[in-house]
Amino acid sequence: MSRIITSLILFVTLFVSQVLFGQSVFDKFDGPEDIKTIIVNKKMFEMMSKVKANDKETQQYVNLLKKLDNLKVFITSSPRQTAEMRATAEKYLKTAGMDELMRISDGGKNVKIYMRSGANDSIVKELFMFIEGNAKDNETVLFSLTGNFNLDEISALTEQMNLPGGENLKKASKGNK
Numbered sequence: 001m002s003r004i005i006t007s008l009i010l011f012v013t014l015f016v017s018q019v020l021f022g023q024s025v026f027d028k029f030d031g032p033e034d035i036k037t038i039i040v041n042k043k044m045f046e047m048m049s050k051v052k053a054n055d056k057e058t059q060q061y062v063n064l065l066k067k068l069d070n071l072k073v074f075i076t077s078s079p080r081q082t083a084e085m086r087a088t089a090e091k092y093l094k095t096a097g098m099d100e101l102m103r104i105s106d107g108g109k110n111v112k113i114y115m116r117s118g119a120n121d122s123i124v125k126e127l128f129m130f131i132e133g134n135a136k137d138n139e140t141v142l143f144s145l146t147g148n149f150n151l152d153e154i155s156a157l158t159e160q161m162n163l164p165g166g167e168n169l170k171k172a173s174k175g176n177k
Contacts (some may be wrong), residue, residue: 025092026144029074034081038073045069045147060153067149075141082132082140089130089142098128101151109133118148125156 030037045068053059076082098114105111110132118125129143145154 007157025088026072033077036075040071042069064149064153069150070146075139077138085140085142105117122150124149124151
């Protein structure tokens, strides 16, 4: 009996440590030379939100920053890394409980945008975007943003930070109303 309890305690401890300290499935893309990486953590968003706002637009931007937890953007032109990103994204989407917002296919370029809702349908817990380039523009982008925010607010952030896929998020925001 004590062996079962010990095994159960060990399992729970390992599971909790994985949840609390586990790495994101996308962390493997942080480091290779053929992948550009942008990672912004909650602490940086908190620091950025301390900026004094002199106008309404800046204040909206600052208010949004307070709602964000983590931003991860990975960009590559490598066919090998593109295939790995695609496989990882597909596997993640099968288990992450996300809703597809939109899908765009234009001239060989494919854009897929998903979200996981928060406390209600107007709150986004995670926004996920995967952009696969075409022969002319062969950049592949994997984008994950977590927090508790409204989709409309995000298009302003992507414009301010000049992030890849900002135009697509603006379209998704308009289509979600």
